[in-house]
Amino acid sequence: MKYIYEYLIAINILSFVLFFIDKRRAKKDKWRIKEFTLHLSSFLGGSAGSILAMILFHHKTKKTKFCIITALAAAFNIYIMYLFLK
Numbered sequence: 001m002k003y004i005y006e007y008l009i010a011i012n013i014l015s016f017v018l019f020f021i022d023k024r025r026a027k028k029d030k031w032r033i034k035e036f037t038l039h040l041s042s043f044l045g046g047s048a049g050s051i052l053a054m055i056l057f058h059h060k061t062k063k064t065k066f067c068i069i070t071a072l073a074a075a076f077n078i079y080i081m082y083l084f085l086k
Helices: 004-025 035-055 064-085
Strands: none
Touching: 004 035, 004 064
16 A cells, blocks of 8 residues: 555656646747646546646646546546545
8 A cells, every 4th residue: 555655646746747847848839748648647646746737837727628638537546546445
């Protein structure tokens, strides 16, 4: 169980950092991180980090489809945690 918590902390930090990097690159009109990569980090357990980064950096918040997919990732993560803690 200890490793699950360590994994979740690491994946959420990674997801947060990916959003931060993508936002900085967007401002500088440079090469961007693919949306698939951002979504993948969310579905792999980093949805809390993704949502926090979206709010703090105002990144991808106007893209309805992106927000819906991120919300689905959060719901999926909650469901998986429910199954593990059951």
